[in-house]
Amino acid sequence: MSNLKEYQKVSEEQHKNIQVNPYGPNPSDYLSNVRSFQLIESTLREGEQFANAFFSTEKKIEIAKALDDFGVDYIELTSPVASEQSRADCEAICKLGLKAKILTHIRCHMDDARIAVETGVDGVDVVIGTSQFLREYSHGKDMTYITKSAIEVIEFVKSKGIEIRFSSEDSFRSDIVDLLNIYKTVDKIGVNRVGIADTVGCANPRQVYELVKTLKSVVSCDIECHFHNDTGCAIANAYTALEAGAKLIDVSVLGIGERNGITPLGGLMARMIAADREYVLSKYKLHKLRDLENLVAEAVQVNIPFNNPITGFCAFTHKAGIHAKAILANPSTYEILSPSDFGLTRYIHFANRLTGWNAIKSRVEQLNLNLTDDQVKEVTTKIKKLGDIRPLNIDDVDSIIKDYHTEVSTPMMGATDGPAIDEEASLLESVKKPRLN
């Protein structure tokens, strides 16, 4: 354990010593918000649209409190128009007195707006489909009608003294002139934010950069972005949007939402901490991430994906011999993210045939045994040989190391005696002891 702590300490110092972070903000992005982004947490809105989601009032309150404790800037809730219970839940969460601002998400329609402003929310997120697809197949309205509705709803919500965001839907398939026209109009009326949404999850990073940068030159209000993850780019798109000058990113815990969801909170934290560790740590309680993800995963009955950023079971596990050697010498060689920032620990996987003698040496030290480097190399060869025959676990490796240690500590028995066939039998003998796990 003292070894582990030492690596951790070295890791932290190394993190400080990197004077120029190669993964930091691009200095040519003058309007970048990489160092000053905010989160609109939508587990209780977008996340409720996830196939498996059914949140009771108690569960919603528990999640809202956990999100607030984590430090998210906004919490977005399902429209109070969706159902009677949705409305009651929205009112209940507004009464909790959380630090995070509470938003609700409605269609661009006065019927919805009138109900939303009565719930006690701090702001209203209005959305309308501006692409030809949504205009044709969803609501059937033209841009003149959309603009007229937007103005009416925005002025009404503003008259109530609460925040208002206007967002297009399916922005990347909308006519750019239509888009800029309506954003310019609503910006003049005084919305707090305009939103861009990749509703179908197919935008790519450079496309995002261009659209956000263009929009940034047209409006003076903040820009919020919402990215679906159908093509696996939701985290990268969010980062690139911030580089281009967007300020707020919509996230949900584990990314839950329609289809395979949106930018995940945890994944975005990984991305942002690589860019600006200090800012992220100053704002968000990263060590609560695992509990938060477990809370939501349990509520919607899914497992944390094995490859989840940060909290996936193998996110900080190193296996190949060549990797293990360097990571033991300096964790920054293969890790920019420090597991301790998230209340987690690193794991060097030494029980496999790809292992190297540096990983085994570290295990020998953990076992408090004394072996020379040459001896460690010899026992490593034995371990790799058994690893070729079948999967190894920690007990297997420990048995081989301990038997070898006994052998070399007893001068009468030569460690290298006997032909190969005997060695294999002896290896299997070493690991035949009963195991409890």
Add this chain to the structure above:
Amino acid sequence: MSNLKEYQKVSEEQHKNIQVNPYGPNPSDYLSNVRSFQLIESTLREGEQFANAFFSTEKKIEIAKALDDFGVDYIELTSPVASEQSRADCEAICKLGLKAKILTHIRCHMDDARIAVETGVDGVDVVIGTSQFLREYSHGKDMTYITKSAIEVIEFVKSKGIEIRFSSEDSFRSDIVDLLNIYKTVDKIGVNRVGIADTVGCANPRQVYELVKTLKSVVSCDIECHFHNDTGCAIANAYTALEAGAKLIDVSVLGIGERNGITPLGGLMARMIAADREYVLSKYKLHKLRDLENLVAEAVQVNIPFNNPITGFCAFTHKAGIHAKAILANPSTYEILSPSDFGLTRYIHFANRLTGWNAIKSRVEQLNLNLTDDQVKEVTTKIKKLGDIRPLNIDDVDSIIKDYHTEVSTPMMGATDGPAIDEEASLLESVKKPRLN
């Protein structure tokens, strides 16, 4: 079912009708390979470094055959130097006579190269750490030594008449001048490919674009890219690399590899099909993706992540009422990816409190019942009401619809009779019937 088929047909026609694909290649990328990329499939190399991986010879052969059938261009295998079995497996796979070219991945060292060229591979992938971190903590070599070794190994492999790739490791933390120098040198000697690797998984898309574009101006050989996924950008980085002129992307099934892995094959397919459906369908058997992922997931004992692109259980599930309406009218409104391309089907989630009457109408038709639009709206209200009380499943909704249908088809009983409290009791009565699932 006839309804589903019709939607599918409409979907396919819509896909053809989109004359300009807003998610297609950026016309300003003159050197883009988005329409001509190749895959280096590394499940049997990078994937073997995944914490849970232990592939028997038989399993490796099964996976190699499945990858070949899927249509990957190259299959990369663990170094034959890693263990005796690794070498034997490498030789066995080379003898299968697959269409895909077989590569093995070695350190930049003559000892490794001499063994590699004897295995029967079509090419050798050489890698060496060029960042200050890896030079200091991994192999301890300076750039002069690295260059000298690279030249020796490359000329040796070339003399055997097989392909050779030279890659740096941790490229984004390497000195750009060192990097370009060594790439220029190995390009002159005549390597088939040079490789860029984001070994720590922290690069971001625009950074990738810049480095690949710069490298493209220095070398005439192909560029291969390898992206780890620690910060969730591995798919986006791969796409952006292709835009900048890279030709080959390293992938593994489900992205398995060191830590949380690399660019996943399935996720990249989703990304690429959104950009150029025709090219992707002409090269890769996408309908085999699910089986391939299941094969590997079983071999390494993980579950397919719930939010996996394409094959995650909810990738083509639509829930919110407003979404369901549009998707029923035209799938392209919320789906660029067509589930039928992957041998999968779309699912409109209608059994929940966010449901809308369009989704319920579609279910009524599936049940072969006749209800007017007003009646569908009325039964939808009933369904949403029960959805507020507890999670709904398909049987619940079907029971409510069928009971309602019986009611309105029997003129003696008014559908709207009785106070609200009775209605709730009657709803619960509707769904009390025994269920088998």
